[in-house]
Every structure is written in C-alpha cells, then in structure tokens.
Amino acid sequence: MLSSHAAALSDYLAGCRSLVREEIERLVPRRGKHRLLYELMLEYPLREAKGMRPALCIAVCRGLGGRLHDVIPTAAVLELYHNAFLVHDDVEDGSRLRRGKPTLHQVQGIPVAINVGDGMLALALQPLLDNTERIGLGRALHALEIVARMCRESVEGQAVELEWIRSGEWALSDRDYLGMVLKKTGWYTFIAPVLLGAAVAGARSRSVTMLRRFATLLGVAFQIQDDLLNLEVTGAAYGKEIAGDLEEGKRTLIVLHLLRTLGRDEAARARAALALPREQKHPEELRWIAQRIREVGSDRYARAMADRYAGKARAALERVRDDLPPSPHREFIEALVEFTVRRAS
Amino acid sequence: MLSSHAAALSDYLAGCRSLVREEIERLVPRRGKHRLLYELMLEYPLREAKGMRPALCIAVCRGLGGRLHDVIPTAAVLELYHNAFLVHDDVEDGSRLRRGKPTLHQVQGIPVAINVGDGMLALALQPLLDNTERIGLGRALHALEIVARMCRESVEGQAVELEWIRSGEWALSDRDYLGMVLKKTGWYTFIAPVLLGAAVAGARSRSVTMLRRFATLLGVAFQIQDDLLNLEVTGAAYGKEIAGDLEEGKRTLIVLHLLRTLGRDEAARARAALALPREQKHPEELRWIAQRIREVGSDRYARAMADRYAGKARAALERVRDDLPPSPHREFIEALVEFTVRRAS
Numbered sequence: 041m042l043s044s045h046a047a048a049l050s051d052y053l054a055g056c057r058s059l060v061r062e063e064i065e066r067l068v069p070r071r072g073k074h075r076l077l078y079e080l081m082l083e084y085p086l087r088e089a090k091g092m093r094p095a096l097c098i099a100v101c102r103g104l105g106g107r108l109h110d111v112i113p114t115a116a117v118l119e120l121y122h123n124a125f126l127v128h129d130d131v132e133d134g135s136r137l138r139r140g141k142p143t144l145h146q147v148q149g150i151p152v153a154i155n156v157g158d159g160m161l162a163l164a165l166q167p168l169l170d171n172t173e174r175i176g177l178g179r180a181l182h183a184l185e186i187v188a189r190m191c192r193e194s195v196e197g198q199a200v201e202l203e204w205i206r207s208g209e210w211a212l213s214d215r216d217y218l219g220m221v222l223k224k225t226g227w228y229t230f231i232a233p234v235l236l237g238a239a240v241a242g243a244r245s246r247s248v249t250m251l252r253r254f255a256t257l258l259g260v261a262f263q264i265q266d267d268l269l270n271l272e273v274t275g276a277a278y279g280k281e282i283a284g285d286l287e288e289g290k291r292t293l294i295v296l297h298l299l300r301t302l303g304r305d306e307a308a309r310a311r312a313a314l315a316l317p318r319e320q321k322h323p324e325e326l327r328w329i330a331q332r333i334r335e336v337g338s339d340r341y342a343r344a345m346a347d348r349y350a351g352k353a354r355a356a357l358e359r360v361r362d363d364l365p366p367s368p369h370r371e372f373i374e375a376l377v378e379f380t381v382r383r384a385s
Numbered sequence: 386m387l388s389s390h391a392a393a394l395s396d397y398l399a400g401c402r403s404l405v406r407e408e409i410e411r412l413v414p415r416r417g418k419h420r421l422l423y424e425l426m427l428e429y430p431l432r433e434a435k436g437m438r439p440a441l442c443i444a445v446c447r448g449l450g451g452r453l454h455d456v457i458p459t460a461a462v463l464e465l466y467h468n469a470f471l472v473h474d475d476v477e478d479g480s481r482l483r484r485g486k487p488t489l490h491q492v493q494g495i496p497v498a499i500n501v502g503d504g505m506l507a508l509a510l511q512p513l514l515d516n517t518e519r520i521g522l523g524r525a526l527h528a529l530e531i532v533a534r535m536c537r538e539s540v541e542g543q544a545v546e547l548e549w550i551r552s553g554e555w556a557l558s559d560r561d562y563l564g565m566v567l568k569k570t571g572w573y574t575f576i577a578p579v580l581l582g583a584a585v586a587g588a589r590s591r592s593v594t595m596l597r598r599f600a601t602l603l604g605v606a607f608q609i610q611d612d613l614l615n616l617e618v619t620g621a622a623y624g625k626e627i628a629g630d631l632e633e634g635k636r637t638l639i640v641l642h643l644l645r646t647l648g649r650d651e652a653a654r655a656r657a658a659l660a661l662p663r664e665q666k667h668p669e670e671l672r673w674i675a676q677r678i679r680e681v682g683s684d685r686y687a688r689a690m691a692d693r694y695a696g697k698a699r700a701a702l703e704r705v706r707d708d709l710p711p712s713p714h715r716e717f718i719e720a721l722v723e724f725t726v727r728r729a730s
Contacts, residue, residue: 074541074544074545076544076548077540077541077544128499128500128503131495131496131499132495132496132499132500133496134496149551150476150477150495151476151477151478151479151547152544152547152551154473154476154477154499155473155477155540155543155544155547156544157503158473158502158506158536158539158540158543159537159540159541159544161503161506161536162533162536162537162539162540163537165529165532165533165536166530166533169526169529169530169533172526177522181514181517184510184514184529185511185514187510188507188510188511188514191503191506191507191510192504192507192508194503194507195422195500195503195504195507196419196422196504198500198503199419199421199422199497199500199501199504200418200419202496202497202500203421206494206497
C-alpha cells in the first residue's frame with residue numbers, strides 16, 4: 041500500500057509541478073530592462089523541488105469539484121510566496137544552502153536578496169486580483185483574505201523564533217514549539233494551500249472546518265519530520281547543511297526534549313554550545329549534542345510525536361468523505377500524509 | 386504668497402498626520418503575544434515625520450469630492466507601505482540614521498528588520514480588502530491594482546540602483562537617473578498617493594491622466610531637492626548622515642553632472658573615491674567631491690532642473706480646474722509644489 045501511495049504521490053506532484061512552473065514563468069516577466077531582477081526572482085522557484093504546496097492546493101480544489109484551470113494561478117502564487125519567504129528566511133537564519141545550491145544572499149549579497157524577495161511578494165498580488173474574472177468577486181476576495189492572513193501568521197512565527205534565538209530562550213515547552221511551527225510553516229505549507237483550494241472550489245463551511253483541522257495537524261507532523269531529517273541526513277541528499285538547525289541554534293522539539301532530559305551540567309553545556317554565534321560554534325560540541333540526542337532518545341520521542349499528529353490528521357481527513365469522495369486528488373492527499381512522516385528528503 | 390502657502394501646508398499636514406497615526410495604531414495590534422513584533426512595526430511610523438504621502442492622497446480624494454472617512458484607511462496603508470520600504474531600504478543601503486534616530490537594523494539586527502518590514506507589508510493588505518465595504522468592489526479592486534503596481538515599481542527602481550552600485554556603473558545619463566527615481570521614489574511618493582486618492586473619489590479618467598502627469602513631474606523635482614539637501618545640511622537637522630548619499634555611493638543628478646564635467650583625471654579620482662565600500666571611504670576625498678560640486682556648479686545645475694520640473698508640475702495641475710476646484714485641499718496640493726523645491730528638510 042505504501043508503494044502505491046508513493047507512486048500516486050510522485051506522479052501527481054510531477055503533473056502539478058510542470059503546470060505551476062509554466063504559470064510562474066508566465067507571471068514573472070523575464071525580459072526587458074529589469075530582466076536581471078526577474079531572473080533572480082525565478083532562481084528559487086526553478087530549482088528542483090517537490091512543489092508540495094501548490095499540489096495540495098490543486099488537489100483540494102479538484103477533489104472538492106473545482107476546476108483545474110481556476111486554481112492554477114492561485115497555486116502558482118502560493119509557490120511564489122513560499123519562495124519569497126525562503127529568500128528572506130535564508131538571510132534571517134544565515135542559511136548557506138537551499139535545494140542543494142548556495143542561498144541567494146550568499147551569491148548576490150543581502151541587499152539584492154531582500155529586494156528580490158520583496159519583488160516576489162509584489163508580483164504575487166496581481167494574479168490574485170485577476171482571480172475576480174476567473175472565479176468571481178466573492179471567491180477572489182476570500183482568497184485574498186487567506187493570503188493576507190497567511191503572511192501575518194508567517195511573520196509572527198518567524199518573529200517568535202528570532203526572539204527565542206536573540207534572547208537565548210531555551211526554557212520552552214512542546215506547546216511553545218508547536219505554536220511557533222503552526223505559524224511559521226504550518227500556515228503557509230498546509231493551512232493556506234488547503235483553504236485556498238477550498239475557496240477556489242467554493243467548498244461548504246463544514247468541510248472547510250474539517251480540512252483546516254487536517255492541515256493544522258499535518259503541518260505539525262511535517263515540521264517534526266523536517267527537524268528529524270535535518271539532524272540525520274547529509275548535505276548532498278537534503279540540500280541543506282548537515283545539522284544546520286544545530287548550527288543556527290534552532291529550537292526544535294528534539295533539542296527541547298534533550299535539554300529537559302539531560303542532567304543540569306550537561307544541559308548547561310548543550311545550551312552554551314548552541315548559544316554561540318554560528319561562526320564560533322564548535323563542531324565537536326554539535327556532534328556531541330547529536331550523539332546525546334540519539335542516546336537519550338529525543339529523536340525517537342519526536343518520531344512518535346510526528347506519527348501521532350499524522351494519525352490525527354488522517355482521522356480528520358476521514359471525516360470529509362461526502363464533499364471529497366474517492367478520486368486521484370483525494371488519493372494524492374492521503375498519500376501526502378504517509379509521505380509527510382516517511383519521507384527521506 | 387510663500388508664507389501663506391507654508392501655513393496652509395503645515396496645518397494640513399498636521400491635521401492629516403494625527404488622523405493617519407490614529408488609523409495606523411488601530412491597524413497594528415500592539416497587544417497580546419506578538420506585542421514586541423508589532424511595536425517594532427510602529428517604530429518608524431511613530432517617529433516624527435511630515436506624512437506627506439497620506440496627506441497628498443487625502444487632499445486629492447477630498448479635492449475631487451471624495452469623503453475623508455472613505456480615504457483614511459487607504460492613506461494609512463500608504464504610510465505603512467512607505468515605512469516598510471524604508472525599513473528594508475535602510476538595510477539594503479546600509480543607512481545608519483532615519484528620522485534622527487538609529488535605523489531599525491542598527492538596533493534590532495538585520496534578521497528582525499527584514500521580518501518587521503515583511504510584517505508591515507502583510508498588515509497593509511487587510512485594510513485594502515476591507516475597502517470593498519467602504520467604497521464598493523470596483524473602487525477597492527482598482528486601489529489594490531494601484532498598490533500592486535506601486536510595489537513592483539519600487540522594487541524595480543531599487544534593483545536598478547543596487548545594480549549600478551554593485552557593478553560600479555557611473556556612465557549614466559540624466560535620463561537613466563530620472564528613470565530610476567520615477568520608479569524608486571516617484572511611484573510611491575507621488576504617483577500612487579494621487580492615483581489612490583482619485584480611485585477612492587471615483588475620479589474621471591481625464592482628470593486622473595493629468596493628475597498622474599502632475600505627480601510624475603513633482604516626484605522628479607522632489608527627489609532632486611532631496612539629493613541637494615542630503616549634500617548640504619547637517620545630520621541634526623535632516624535626520625540622516627552628512628552627505629550620506631556620497632558615503633553610500635548613490636548616483637544622483639548632482640554627482641552624474643560632476644563626473645561628466647570634471648577632467649579625466651579628476652573624474653577618475655572621484656569615481657575611485659565613491660566606489661570604495663562605505664567603511665573604507667576617505668572622508669577627505671568625500672569632502673573634496675563636495676567642494677568640487679560647488680565649484681563646478683553641479684548643485685546649481687540640479688537646482689535649476691528641480692525648478693523646471695516643479696514648473697511643469699504646476700502647469701499640469703492648472704489643467705485640472707474643473708474636477709479639482711479651489712478648496713483647502715487644492716490649496717494644500719499647490720503648497721506642496723512650492724514646498725517640494727523650497728524645503729530645508
């Protein structure tokens with residue numbers, strides 16, 4: 041069953057990816073006097089990536105009876121926002137690699153990277169306004185409201201995380217972590233794609249409520265899996281630095297569990313190692329932390345939590361049977377749940 | 386006449402400023418869990434400033450017969466966008482002072498400043514959506530289109546300037562400069578405020594065309610005056626560094642004129658001095674450039690150009706008599722033209 045899920049997933053993703061890529065290339069005018077700027081806006085979107093967010097948006101819309109043609113521009117806009125956030129986040133987090141290549145600010149400098157991100161946010165607005173002619177005023181305005189909310193949530197989540205890092209805050213509960221994750225990545229990775237797909241399809245509010253619950257739960261499972269992968273895999277396979285989260289001093293469920301499980305002295309040692317500015321961090325201390333994570337079982341703790349949230353998400357999805365009957369679109373959404381907690385990249 | 390103009394101007398600005406400030410404080414939720422983030426979003430908007438952009442938007446709307454109540458949120462949104470651009474531009478330009486105080490990234494660091502700017506852009510969207518209930522769907526969507534265009538133009542203008550600085554480009558004509566200025570500051574300082582005021586009022590297209598011409602011309606005069614002031618006044622009065630433009634290596638009409646007027650050796654010396662990274666610049670070389678600007682008359686050249694553009698703006702405004710009859714609002718707009726080329730800050 042897992043392998044049929046995996047095949048359905050990769051086919052569906054590939055189909056959506058080419059449609060969305062075409063649409064993005066239509067939206068970003070790679071010609072004329074400002075060619076250089078627009079080419080940089082396409083840098084991240086054209087790098088190899090799964091394109092999970094637009095695919096989810098398309099699947100929800102079509103699964104609920106909406107038309108592919110109606111949802112493509114909105115799905116492309118989602119991908120554009122996602123990539124704009126990545127450009128700015130990479131500067132803010134001091135990340136070096138993105139999708140296996142150097143981050144934009146590493147190559148172009150911080151000033152250009154900030155401006156390119158702003159440009160992507162600016163470009164993303166017009167297709168949402170053009171939605172009025174495609175799907176009608178009511179649905180188009182509703183989609184704009186969702187996007188406005190998505191941007192606010194992402195910025196709030198990023199603010200929480202930056203503040204934790206800046207103030208050296210480590211006394212955090214799982215609940216603090218989950219709240220940050222919901223805002224920083226959950227909203228724009230799962231909640232907004234699902235809500236936008238439903239808005240374009242004009243879904244009934246009962247289904248929307250349940251789909252939103254599904255997206256919220258799946259977002260948590262996804263981020264925990266992301267944290268686990270960041271810790272495990274090598275740079276080549278994952279496209280980011282090895283254990284970049286430890287280098288960046290990120291508060292992950294794994295590290296929070298470790299800190300409250302270690303004895304006082306070891307916890308102090310780990311906090312001190314994580315608190316150093318990135319370029320002053322000692323690799324051997326980070327390796328020690330990674331080793332203690334495995335010994336203490338913080339990774340297994342996180343894995344169990346991810347599985348629990350994925351299970352809850354599955355249950356929520358089960359409750360949207362009437363409006364989202366069996367179809368290739370529903371099959372993709374179901375496969376996405378399995379992928380979220382089983383993926384290796 | 387100048388003094389009555391000046392009084393009309395400062396009264397009108399003061400009246401608009403308090404209304405806009407109130408509205409901004411309503412839009413930015415300074416409470417709850419994310420209080421810190423929202424307080425930083427208010428940092429620039431609450432610093433002492435003229436508030437010219439929202440006042441122009443309000444004056445155009447009311448002068449054309451629109452209602453104050455209808456235009457306030459849109460005027461506040463303009464001010465919010467303006468301040469978001471300032472936050473990001475200050476990072477991109479490496480500026481140290483803004484309105485007499487340290488720039489946001491100097492105090493909070495670059496990561497927080499980028500995120501705060503993004504947050505302001507995100508917040509600015511909702512009031513434009515709420516416009517649908519205030520001024521109707523057609524006008525609200527039109528206002529959104531203007532804002533989307535404004536953001537694109539600003540980013541393109543900023544990209545042009547960053548590219549000039551990065552590639553060491555100095556072989557630029559006045560026309561190159563004017564094109565960049567129109568996009569980088571003209572659009573969001575004059576064109577968008579005027580178009581938004583007219584959109585909220587539901588102005589006739591003939592008047593809109595002429596007002597847009599007025600705004601385009603005035604924007605050029607304003608930026609040249611800004612460049613002149615940057616060169617002349619001291620940090621205390623102007624709220625920026627002394628000759629910060631020279632430190633930042635900005636291509637201004639003044640410097641471009643100087644470079645093509647100097648002999649080959651002196652021009653090479655000036656270019657070399659301006660090309661150094663900011664922290665390596667030699668103050669005595671910058672002082673030499675400022676001195677040669679006065680000796681060669683590049684400042685007088687720019688002053689004459691600013692006056693010429695202001696004169697053309699005045700003539701364009703004269704042609705919108707029917708829809709914009711004499712009123713305190715028109716009086717303010719006229720006073721703004723005089724202020725633009727006579728102001729000392």
